[in-house]
Amino acid sequence: MNAFTPPDELAVKPAGLSMSEDVARMKGTLLKNIRRSAYVYRVDCGGCNGCEIEIFAAITPIFDAERFGIKVVASPRHADILLFTGAVTRSMRMPALRAYEAAPDPKIVVSYGACGCSGGIFHDLYCVWGGTDQIVPVDVYIPGCPPTPAATIYGFAMALGLLDQRLKEETHHEAAGEKVALAHPDIPYGLRVQLEREARAMAGYRQGRDIVEEFLTLIETRDPAPVTARIGDLVTREGDPRRAEIFQRLQTVFTAAITGDAS
Amino acid sequence: MLKLLKEVFRTGEATHLYPFAPLEVAKDFRGKPEHNPAQCIACAACTIACPPNAIGMETDPVAGTRTWSISYGRCIFCGRCEESCPTGAIRLTPDFELAVARKEDLTKRAVFKLALCPCCGEPVAAAREVDYVATILAGPDATPDQLARTRELASTCPDCKRRNDVDLLIRMGIERQMEKRI
Known part of the structure; x- marks a missing residue:
């Protein structure tokens, strides 16, 4: 009988991309306060198109991301921010890397949607890498399935240093003698x-x-x-x-x- | 020109002020699932219901703990956890501001203690789950003795229960009764 092998061990672990110190420093200033317009190139790495619809909803006059100088461009060579959507299918790894390499340094990488953040509902599929951070270094994660236009704007504002992060890692430890109270104890x-x-x-x-x-x-x-x-x-x-x-x-x-x- | 200007003033501004002003979301908007550890009995119903396995439960028998965790990065905001929760400990809130710079910040954990089987000493279930079940089974009018007895029954592991039943059967002498019949 074949022994069970966890799917993580079967998958190839691609080597991480290296970044020179100068680029890292420039990126740090960019993330802190960009002080100019930011051009966004959207890379669809095998998403369901829900995220794309929300991105385009975010640049409509209702939410108007261009207030902050955020503009969606057609080529990665014009981009400051790369927006990766989708769970990164195997066949989209190389195109995604090419888009990453084509963008000029320093570039901000944003992982968009539940699939981009961690593979989402497709995380254990045989044909996906399970998240943008498996192939490129990610600066900002915007979760949501799909993220609403407001969540998108919040994510960008965070990436550009306009707003602070609100979510923090938390661990609750059970206190001694802690009990769950029965709701409505007077009713049978x-x-x-x-x-x-x-x-x-x-x-x-x-x-x-x-x-x-x-x-x-x-x-x-x-x-x-x-x-x-x-x-x-x-x-x-x-x-x-x-x-x-x-x-x-x-x-x-x-x-x-x-x-x-x-x- | 004047007509156009008039139209512009009539329409007003369509753009939401967000992020400079709070955004009013729709009623029953499904945002961040908020977990209330004080109400959680660590029954793992939500981990089974969760379609993308964003909610997980890990048991550490050595440390005697059971860790509940949620990754907001994987959550698809379907509300199945809220639907399956027997105590209402998890509920979807209208909070949508979830973007983070560090991936670890997307995780939330709660560590619960395990109850040990009174017969063999192996961990059975979360202590608070056993307490909750015992309180319901014993009923509101139970004496402390009855409650302790129900609690012991509820925390006995299935193996020990089977063994206890066999012991009981042997003591009842069922074997001999059956021999007599044959």
Whole structure:
């Protein structure tokens, strides 16, 4: 029987590209404060075209990346910033390297989208390198699938030294005696699950969870008015007929559970 | 000319001020998944649901820890983690400003302690998961004794459970009963 070999070991590790000290210093100043327009060349390394659509959405008048002097150019020889999209398929490695070599130094390399950052959903495919940083040194990563035009502008502003990075590496360590509290401890677990299922079946996981939270908080609150009256009030106050119907369904489940004729 | 100017003034400015002013995103915009370690029971439902394996769980039996991690660089913002989370510990926020210069900054981790099997001493599951399950199974009116007993049952590993069952069967003398029947 063949022994299992991790796919990482099968893949060739391309040697990293070297950069002279002068170029590295020039690039440092460029990244800190560019003080001029930045021309962008877009290299599609086997993406699904979602990222390209968002890049072009970012240079429309609505988001207007040209306010910052960012302009998309047609040749890597004119470029200051190389924008790599896609998970880097095997056949796109050489064209991507050629584009990188063709751009004049100092150049900023931006890895765009989930695929560019780490291979994204295609990370373990046999035919991809899994990320731009596998073949060229990357300066800025813009994650997103695809990144919205606003996220694109944020990424460029960060690359050009206009804005600061907000995301930081974080590790949480469990404290001694830390316990997960049971949500809504006063409501029987079975009833809570029933209500949650009903709301999620009606409105999907996100809105369903919000709606059921609202409902459970209402039941839980200690109030002189009876629960049934408060639920009825919630249903009549609700302006959205769809939400009102879901509240009504939850009310049916709730009354069936408390009167004991649950199926 | 005048007509054009009039049109220009009527239309106003279409460009968003972002990044100089905060951008208002659409309701239910799916941005950065925010993990709340205080609510997480380390059940790994999100790691199984995650289509691009952005969320991962690594168990270190020697250190007795289980590390949950997410790479925002690989996340496709599908919301399956939020959908599968039984405690609501992970939720997609409208935060989209995720660009970083260092790739390591895209990772977030949470380290949880493992519970050991009371019979064989091998790690079974995250301690907080065992606690959570025991609290639900024992019910709200359980005495501390009952809770401790449920907790012990919940933290017994499948192998030990099987062994305990066999022991119990032997003690019940089922073998002899079966021989009698034949």
